Amino acid sequence: DQQVKQNSPSLSVQEGRISILNCDYTNSMFDYFLWYKKYPAEGPTFLISISSIKDKNEDGRFTVFLNKSAKHLSLHIVPSQPGDSAVYFCAASSPDRGSTLGRLYFGRGTQLTVWP
Amino acid sequence: DTAVSQTPKYLVTQMGNDKSIKCEQNLGHDTMYWYKQDSKKFLKIMFSYNNKELIINETVPNRFSPKSPDKAHLNLHINSLELGDSAVYFCASSQGYDSYEQYFGPGTRLTVT
Numbered sequence: 001d002q003q004v005k006q007n008s009p010s011l012s013v014q015e016g017r018i019s020i021l022n023c024d025y026t027n028s029m030f031d032y033f034l035w036y037k038k039y040p041a042e043g044p045t046f047l048i049s050i051s052s053i054k055d056k057n058e059d060g061r062f063t064v065f066l067n068k069s070a071k072h073l074s075l076h077i078v079p080s081q082p083g084d085s086a087v088y089f090c091a092a093s094s095p096d097r098g099s100t101l102g103r104l105y106f107g108r109g110t111q112l113t114v115w116p
Numbered sequence: 117d118t119a120v121s122q123t124p125k126y127l128v129t130q131m132g133n134d135k136s137i138k139c140e141q142n143l144g145h146d147t148m149y150w151y152k153q154d155s156k157k158f159l160k161i162m163f164s165y166n167n168k169e170l171i172i173n174e175t176v177p178n179r180f181s182p183k184s185p186d187k188a189h190l191n192l193h194i195n196s197l198e199l200g201d202s203a204v205y206f207c208a209s210s211q212g213y214d215s216y217e218q219y220f221g222p223g224t225r226l227t228v229t
Contacts, residue, residue: 103172106159
């Protein structure tokens with residue numbers, strides 16, 4: 001029962017163009033969303049996050065958009081660079097501290113390849 | 117100057133053996149986690165400790181036992197290893213149990229033959 005879904009296992013983008021990675025979720029109680037980036041043989045590293053009270057958060061080349069009604073978020077990378085090539089995981093958390101304390105639910109990731 | 121470290125990075129062992137994976141964080145965080153990434157690439161939480169106290173215990177076989185000697189360390193001991201235990205295990209930490217941002221270790225690839 002995957003509550004966070006990343007339906008595209010891979011994405012290939014030319015350097016300089018925009019990369020758009022998508023994520024859908026099913027649990028309407030999720031109130032905080034994160035994107036993690038993972039290089040081979042390394043652990044995921046935090047990239048950017050957004051609270052459900054916002055619909056957009058920007059950090060340099062990275063912007064996350066949240067559409068709560070559609071239960072959808074996306075990560076935009078502009079401009080894309082070869083060093084962005086990695087697996088990107090979407091994650092979500094809910095405020096239900098009783099049973100989900102500190103619990104993040106992850107998607108299965110999207111492999112982004114940025115080619116020169 | 118590694119923030120979250122795990123040892124070993126690779127572990128190959130036979131079915132039925134008992135093995136341990138160690139994790140240490142030097143971030144001064146109060147909360148630590150163990151995740152399992154299976155062959156389908158899903159990252160799923162297994163355990164979480166806050167100040168050495170178990171706060172999340174997912175539905176994992178009781179062959180898996182976490183141990184936290186202090187809040188900077190969270191080790192994972194696995195008894196009677198099975199083929200299905202083959203996966204990458206990630207340790208993570210966060211400032212507190214209500215802190216969303218988690219910092220991950222490099223992972224331990226466990227292969228059971």
